[in-house]
Amino acid sequence: xxxxxxxxxxxxxxxxxxxxxxxxxxxxxxxxxxxxxxxxxxxxxxxxxxxxxxxxxxxxxxxxxxxxxxxxxxxxxxxxxxxxxxxxxxxxxxxxxxxxxxxxxxxxxxxxxxxxxxxxxxxxxxxxxxxxxxxxxxxxxxxxxxxxxxxxxxxxxxxxxxxxxxxxxxxxxxxxxxxxxxxxxxxxxxxxxxxxxxxxxxxxxxxxxxxxxxxxxxxxxxxxxx
Numbered sequence: 001x002x003x004x005x006x007x008x009x010x011x012x013x014x015x016x017x018x019x020x021x022x023x024x025x026x027x028x029x030x031x032x033x034x035x036x037x038x039x040x041x042x043x044x045x046x047x048x049x050x051x052x053x054x055x056x057x058x059x060x061x062x063x064x065x066x067x068x069x070x071x072x073x074x075x076x077x078x079x080x081x082x083x084x085x086x087x088x089x090x091x092x093x094x095x096x097x098x099x100x101x102x103x104x105x106x107x108x109x110x111x112x113x114x115x116x117x118x119x120x121x122x123x124x125x126x127x128x129x130x131x132x133x134x135x136x137x138x139x140x141x142x143x144x145x146x147x148x149x150x151x152x153x154x155x156x157x158x159x160x161x162x163x164x165x166x167x168x169x170x171x172x173x174x175x176x177x178x179x180x181x182x183x184x185x186x187x188x189x190x191x192x193x194x195x196x197x198x199x200x201x202x203x204x205x206x207x208x209x210x211x212x213x214x215x216x217x218x219x220x221x222x223x224x225x226x
Contacts, residue, residue, distance in 0.1 A: 019131050019146045027144050027170040028137040031184040035069055042067060051209045061166070061190050068185040068208055075219040077173035077181040078134075081143040083219050084171060085132055087111070093218040094211075098123055105154045111147075112155060118199070124191050126164050127155045143173040149189075166190040183212065 035052060036042035042054040051070035058065055072080065083089060091097050098114040114125040130147035149167035157163045170186040187208070 018129065019148075023146060024133050024135065024144050025137065027146060027172050027184075027186070028135060028142050030067075030170070030186070031142060031172045031174055031182060032138070032140075036067065046205045046209075048205070049209045049213060051212060053204060053208060055204065058188070063188070063190055064204070065188045066186070066204060066208070068183070068187070068212075070183050070209075070212065071176055071180055072183055072212060072216045072219075073176075073178075073180040075181055075216050076179065077141075077143045077175055079219050079222065080173050080181055080183075080215065081132060081134070081145065083215065083222050084145060085130075086222075089218065089222065093214060093221070099125075103155075105152060110150065110152060110155065114161060121195070121199075122193065123161050124164050125158065125161045126167055126189075127152060128167055140174060145171045162192045164189050164191055185212075 036044075036054050038044065042056050045053045045055045045066075047053075049070075051068060054067045054069075055064040056067075057063075087100050087102055091100050096116045098116045100113050101111070103110050103112060108129070111128050111130060112125065113128070114123055117123050126149060128147050128149045130145060132143070132145045134141070134143050136142070147167070147169045149165055151165065167189040168186070169188075170184075172184040174182045176182050185208075
């Protein structure tokens, strides 16, 4: 059986060309795929708070890629997508945001994001592009958001902050048929530096579910805000 192509690492001029239609379609199809089979390449890491997290070891980097499947009650996919894309609002509800803003270079919209790390670790920052599409896949309405890191001379590295040069994320949403959403997320980044194994394990097992729950709570408050 042929192996399915792995998500391409972002970087260089290729990353700056944005996302292809096939990348959106491929991400959208993941939501309807069955969860990875036990004993396969993707290993079940944890099931918690209605979220299942799988990981795949990446030999090139020595790190893991992650797939997350789950659901968020009482938040429609359109609302979730709106909140996810609202950078100003994220600075209010995401406690790990140090700086987050959108800038324009050569008519391209670029996001700069600095993430707080616990002392004595250095903060990390990201320079990336993202795009949202509301689309139909096999007759189903879904919301797809893709993001990946880029390298720009206008955004040089800052002293005391470690730049994350390899970052890829997909978020796919669909109605659960009630008032909530089905959620699929793919995530990979290489934070660089020397990160303690306990912190990596915490981020994967607890950080991602906690982020989704914070996103859910932010959606409920977003309704009041707007």
